[in-house]
Amino acid sequence: MDVYRDSTWILEDLVKQRNDNKLVSGSLKNIIISKHKQFKLNNKNLKNVFACTIETYKHLDVIDFLYDNLENIDELLAKLEKEKAKKPNKFTLYLMINDLLFSKNKRVQLPNNHYLKKFVNQLSKQLNKNWIKFQKINKIKTIDEYLLKQNGDSKPVDQPPVRWFRLNLVKLVTQDKIDYIKQEIINNFKHKVDSWQSVAQNLDCIYEDEHIPYLFAVSMDFKISKCKWYKLNQIIIQDRGSCFPLEILDINSDDYVMDCCAAPGNKTSLLGGYIYVKNRLETMEDDSEEIKPKENGNEEEEITRVIAFEKNDKRSDVLNNMMKNAGFETRKYNPDFTVAEQTEKFFDEDSMKIDIYHGDFSTLCNNDRNKEIYKSKFFKYNKAILDPSCSGSGIYGRASIDNLNKVDLEKYTAKEEERLAKLSSFQTSLVSHAMKLPNLTKLSYSTCSVNVIENEQVVIDLLLKHPDWEVIPKSESIPTWKRRGLDSAFKEYISEDGKESLLKGISLKEINNIKEACIRLNKEEDGGIGFFACGFQRKLKTNKK
Structure with a gap:
């Protein structure tokens, strides 16, 4: 019963948001997990609560129809309340109805003598009758066929291929x-x-x-x-797309690299693997020789080759644990302390080290007290990965959320446009902040979004704002990958006859080079999530690779 109880609270809250015309954002998985934490529910039930809630939420409009067309339901509920001195929550019944009709086992997950199981089973004849009626009205045979029809998609399940x-x-x-x-x-x-x-x-x-x-x-x-x-x-x-930013940066063992939006840490661990293992193996004569980290040449500051930023407390802990599990030694770096005041030290001199910076990358170097410390420590980093918060429109598990949001299409469109504009502004400001760090020579920008406003438009905005930077050309950005920036994303920057650039300081040839420097992975078509990546380099002849 605990699973149904916990799922009821989450489902009821989700429906309330929808009914209050609040835009529900993110994937169903992340939303349910966050609400599980919000309500401080038992973690041992999380897997079952997630499965129960997500399936019922996807089938919500179907179950609404089945429930609303039950005969004498109010009288039956009144009778049950009189017998048991309590009335079941409507959404608890929804969860049980979903299990009875649409789960793999087609049964309510309660003991046979439980009064609620008996009550829902008592309704089964009516529910099945209503389901047949629903099938005829919508001209479908299965629940998956209905979801397919609603999504306008060729696949009934919103999952990677x-x-x-x-x-x-x-x-x-x-x-x-x-x-x-x-x-x-x-x-x-x-x-x-x-x-x-x-x-x-x-x-x-x-x-x-x-x-x-x-x-x-x-x-x-x-x-x-x-x-x-x-x-x-x-x-x-790790999804295919999220590996691309590292390939664009051409990481080598002499680089100092910042992962500016690191949690949960897949890119960070891949980055560490490139710096500490892959690139050094490529330069070693004896392949069987064990790798040992290079000395930094400055024991006082103990500057690591990799530093990962995360401002959120819990996500910082997740990042730290993931790095340890992956085989790195980590050190939490507190932005309010100088290097000399840090309490955590590395214990193993031969370990592969990653600093976890528990702070906000966007405020880096804005702390007056530690300005000189920041300059000595962070200005040594020459490359950066930036994968900031985005709409997540390329990820899986969003179909049900998006369809429910679009019930009121006009309100959804207005709210979504406002949200995307804010995200785009934030993304541009974060990368812009990185471009101001004087020793940075290369960076990659990426999102798991399919929206132009978060992708190609951010690239153009950054180049206009920072004329001392340019895109890393296609010839150096996974040249064998064919899917590049969208033609439609650059149409507004080119004259109607296609012969002139409308952007100040950027030629028509450069616009085409920018488009070719952008990398896109289409959801499903390219085997995973929808993803965007583009590399930037400072316009200096001495650029490091």
Whole structure:
């Protein structure tokens, strides 16, 4: 009963937001998890609460119809209230109705003698009759067919076509071990195929990505979390798109890199793997030799090659734990203290180190007390990854939220436009802040959004604001990737005859180069989430690669 109770609170709150015309943003998964924390519910039920709530929420309009067309429901509820001295919450009944009609087992998850199970089972004949009526009205045979029809999509389920994972180089260290584990994983499948599409419906196939090293795709039915490599932290689940920013930056072992919006930490751990393992292995004569971090040459400040920023307390802890699990030694860096006052130190001199900066990147160097400390510490960093908060329009698990928001299309459109404008302004200001750091020579900007206002428009705004910066050209930004910036995103910057640029200081040729420098991954079409990335470099002849 605990699962139904907890799910009721979350479902009721979600519906209240919708009825109050509040825009519900984010994926269903993240919304439910955040509300689970908000209501301080028992974590041991989270998985079941999530499954129960998300399925009922997706089927909400169907269950509304089934419930509203029940005969004598008010009298039956009054009778139950008289017998038990309490009346069940409507949304608790919704959750049970969903389990009875649409779950895999088609039964209410309660003991047979529970009064609510008996009550809902008593309604089953009427509910099934109403479901048949609903099917005829909407000309559908299954609930998935109805969702497909509502979404206007070719797939009934809002999930990725394949699952991606990569080797965690930090746990493998030597080239011999990397090659051994890679081959061991491949040998676990009957076929190694040359396209991710081939693995989508085939558990026996694995695909090795041609653009990102040590990245693989397998069927969604393959249980990665149960395999030994995952349990040993030798592999990490990470979507294809989120690996692209690192490839654009061309990270090498002499770089100092900031991950400015780091939590939960997938890009950070990939970054650490590149700096501490991948790039050093490529320059070592003996592949079996174990990697050891280079000395920074300044023991007093102990400047690490990687620093990750996160201002939120809980997300900072998540980031810290993920880095430790991935094989790094971490140190929490408090922005209110000088280097000498920091309480946390690194204990293992041979470890692969990451500083976790528990603070807001956008305020970096604005602290008067530590201005000189910031200059000595942070101005040594020459590259940065920026993946700021975005609309998340490219991620999975949003279809039900978006459809419910669009019930009142006019209000949804107005609120969404306002929200996107604020996000775009924030994204531009954050990257702009990074571009002002004097030693920074390259940075990548990325989002899991498909919206032009958060992607190509931000790129143009930054270049106009910072004429001393330019995009990293296509020839250096994963040139084999074909899907680039949208033509439509740059149309407003070009004259009607297509012969002149309307942007001050940016030529027509440069506009085309900017478009080609932008990278897009389309949701589903490219095997994962919708993603955008673009690299920038300072206009200096001495640019580091």
